[in-house]
Amino acid sequence: MSKRALISVTDKSGVVEFARELNNLGYEVISTGNTFKILKENGVNAITIDEVTKFPEMLDGRVKTLNPYIHGGILYKRDEKSHVDTVNEYNIGSIDLVVVNLYDFEGTLKAGKSHEEMIENIDIGGPSMIRSAAKNYKDVTIIVDVADYDTIIEKLKNNELTLEDRKRLAYKAFSTTARYDALISTYFANEVGDKYSEILNLTFQKEQTLRYGENPHQAGILYSQPNAKNPILNYEQLNGKELSFNNINDLHGCLEVMREFKDSEEVVSVAIKHTNPCGVGIGANALEAYTKCYEADTVSIFGGIVGITSTVDVEAAKKLNEIFLEIVVAYDFTEEALDVLRQKKNLRVLKLAKIEESLQPYDMKYLDGKLLIQELNTKMIDEMKVVTNVQPTKEQLTDMEFGMKIVKNMKSNAIVIVKDGQTLASGCGQTSRIWALKNAIENNKDKNFEGCSTCFRCILPI
Numbered sequence: 001m002s003k004r005a006l007i008s009v010t011d012k013s014g015v016v017e018f019a020r021e022l023n024n025l026g027y028e029v030i031s032t033g034n035t036f037k038i039l040k041e042n043g044v045n046a047i048t049i050d051e052v053t054k055f056p057e058m059l060d061g062r063v064k065t066l067n068p069y070i071h072g073g074i075l076y077k078r079d080e081k082s083h084v085d086t087v088n089e090y091n092i093g094s095i096d097l098v099v100v101n102l103y104d105f106e107g108t109l110k111a112g113k114s115h116e117e118m119i120e121n122i123d124i125g126g127p128s129m130i131r132s133a134a135k136n137y138k139d140v141t142i143i144v145d146v147a148d149y150d151t152i153i154e155k156l157k158n159n160e161l162t163l164e165d166r167k168r169l170a171y172k173a174f175s176t177t178a179r180y181d182a183l184i185s186t187y188f189a190n191e192v193g194d195k196y197s198e199i200l201n202l203t204f205q206k207e208q209t210l211r212y213g214e215n216p217h218q219a220g221i222l223y224s225q226p227n228a229k230n231p232i233l234n235y236e237q238l239n240g241k242e243l244s245f246n247n248i249n250d251l252h253g254c255l256e257v258m259r260e261f262k263d264s265e266e267v268v269s270v271a272i273k274h275t276n277p278c279g280v281g282i283g284a285n286a287l288e289a290y291t292k293c294y295e296a297d298t299v300s301i302f303g304g305i306v307g308i309t310s311t312v313d314v315e316a317a318k319k320l321n322e323i324f325l326e327i328v329v330a331y332d333f334t335e336e337a338l339d340v341l342r343q344k345k346n347l348r349v350l351k352l353a354k355i356e357e358s359l360q361p362y363d364m365k366y367l368d369g370k371l372l373i374q375e376l377n378t379k380m381i382d383e384m385k386v387v388t389n390v391q392p393t394k395e396q397l398t399d400m401e402f403g404m405k406i407v408k409n410m411k412s413n414a415i416v417i418v419k420d421g422q423t424l425a426s427g428c429g430q431t432s433r434i435w436a437l438k439n440a441i442e443n444n445k446d447k448n449f450e451g452c453s454t455c456f457r458c459i460l461p462i
Helices: 015-024 033-041 049-053 068-075 081-089 105-110 115-120 125-135 146-157 163-192 245-260 286-296 314-320 335-341 394-407 433-442
Strands: 004-009 028-031 046-048 097-101 141-143 205-209 221-224 235-239 267-273 276-283 305-312 327-333 348-352 363-367 370-374 414-418 423-427 453-457
Touching: 004 015, 004 033, 004 068, 004 125, 015 028, 015 033, 015 097, 015 146, 028 033, 028 049, 033 046, 046 049, 049 068, 068 081, 068 125, 097 125, 105 115, 105 163, 125 141, 125 163, 141 146, 141 163, 146 163, 235 335, 245 267, 245 276, 245 305, 245 327, 245 348, 245 394, 267 286, 276 286, 276 394, 276 414, 276 423, 286 305, 286 314, 286 423, 305 314, 314 335, 327 335, 394 414, 394 423, 394 453, 414 433, 423 433
Parallel strands: 004 028, 004 097, 028 046, 097 141, 305 327, 327 348
Antiparallel strands: 205 221, 235 348, 267 276, 267 305, 363 370, 414 423, 414 453
């Protein structure tokens, strides 16, 4: 008896060529709906699912593969006599290879479709077939990824598809259905307004293997959340080396400060060192903002990351190139500016997508098997009270708000001293607020702090 393959895919990429190769290898192909139609139109020898189940597809395709002739053919143990006797008794044919990719729930979600469309894009039969085939991986090959087609065909041609191969395919299959269900779970949590659910289902996809982690002896991986809304790490790299673990972590700190000023009509430049802002300046253009940012701390900025909330022109690029920087990130760059910045082949130049308000539901900290969650800190000021006899000027109040946006993004205990839209001094990550202040002042003895505004950040247990 020839082997049989069941193919039912939403993503039709490469499926015709794959099925044709299966025909050449002696497989009988069973298929469903539009997949069958496309295969037949392209000359693939295939039969419909209802020829196997002896039952028509029904309920607008909701029920077609949920049938003992399908799952029995997938799940029975080939080396278990009672299983073999049962499928023979009921004339259930073996299904030896299952190819399924699921309804595009994720794409429908990202497109912001209606609730009714979301429901119709929840696959039922697909995950059931995937799980059945993956459970019985010793006897059945499960394929959920178009990228695996060529490899599987080559292994089948050379009779090299091993038990270990099928186990790895099963692992990928269960990961696929888990991710799919996590997206659906998260969607329904949002629908019913369950912000802090009893069971928190999060799913992440590997985006990049990094050269190493925080230190050279540590592995580093970047994962992305498929259903994240307005992700801040959204950029196009225009020049330079691949970003490292520390680069990405520091870049996130830079973008978080830039986000504080996303609605500002003036240009803001931020310098980051080890996730903390070491200089911030506001100006009428990129050059003025960056110059104030640089002059805020000409030492710490060396080897740091600079962000600018505007287009970088050639004059700003020349100024940026005067010192060693790891990353320059901005909304855009003129061609002349890029020519200047590309003179340093290792400088990472990133064009940033528009910074929007964060729509992520949580701020999370993973603590060795525990996940600590809190609301995002998006609030700046509920009420401002003046408790001194001397009333602050309008300019001082503006500086205070400027300073609060910066110190909010520094490691506590932290302090920032600002004046005229520029940081003059900062101290952060200290166990004492007094030490944070001393660090800021003692490292900037050459500066005039008269008329400045000072902002503290400390985390107080209650």
